[in-house]
Amino acid sequence: MTTALDLSAGNANAPRVDAAVTPARLPGLIGLSREGIAEQLATIGVPDRQLRMRSNQLWRWMYGRGASDFAQMTDIAKELRATLGESFDIARPEIVAEQVSVDGTRKWLIRLPARDGQAPADVETVYIPEHDRGTLCISSQVGCTLTCTFCHTGTQKLVRNLTAGEILAQILIARDRLGDWPGGIRPTDAPVPDAERAISNVVLMGMGEPLYNFDHVKQAMLIASDGEGMSLSKRRITLSTSGVVPMIERAGAEIGVMLAISLHAVRDELRDVLVPINRKYPLEQLLEACRTYPGVSNARRITFEYVMLKGVNDSLEDARELVRLLKGIPAKINLIPFNPWPGTDYECSDWDTIEAFADVVNRAGYASPVRTPRGRDIMAACGQLKSASERVPAWKLREAAGEPRANA
Known part of the structure; x- marks a missing residue:
């Protein structure tokens, strides 16, 4: 079902959503480093001797307490709060729609304001509650360049990268909607984990290829894992890649989060079809990058994601080859029942086939849970995300603004 936006649930101190959805015209502070915030504060006359203190204050309010309005920052002088509000933006983007699945999964369609000469764009974010934890699946791009044939997101051409702030x-x-801030009120319309934090895990498994937006993903995840803000453990943040081999080592060295590989096939000829980036970075190169991933160990295993496609990649021979390929890599294997979407030619493997496949992997000593499909009824399951945003040529934007075309 699609639910109304009820602001009685969520951060008790947050302003109403409809007061925060005006497209931002001011410079944004969300997504900047502490040094970046200090540089912005210097432009409005904050004395040099105060810059470090003030940037730390803003950091704790934005990321530790969820402030989305400078007026909430009560330990900052009223006059300075007013100046900050006139100079900078920390409001949330607009929530266009919120859907809640029968299993409690939530999906938000978020509208990002226009920027860099491009029209506003929509992106989808999914929250999956379980009894002891909550996982937030976030996007790194609007659309995707990879065109994986079993993935709905891959049918939407790349619109643009998301900024660290987005x-x-x-x-x-x-966290607003789930009341996951100090003093927040948990929603009652669907289950939320009985745990200290409603969001305990974050996975970069939404729209887009994170390693094709490396700098912004890195900045965002370093902020998310900062101990004086959101304080998410890097062991509870997982970056999923389809196999951008040259960037995998950098991800481990510079971001340091957990790694997941969108594998889905054990032979190059099939993976070339299912995951076309394999034509550029074949399995041998990908698996070597996994073996040398910084920090990989039995305590920090790499997750290999394997979608189960009926009659395509689900034979016992495929299962045995998967075990052979991953030999020597500390690994966990997630078997994912295929989640259908309009227009796809693929079908999900039969349950008996999935169980037999899992049995081969388990007997080889690998943890191989079968991921329970979540949010299928609201198109929120793995591989189902897609927004209606389309890339808009620059000349169309200029024309809409009343500017003449260059060849006119």
């Missing part, structure tokens, strides 16, 4: 905004919005 990636973090998904976490902030979810």
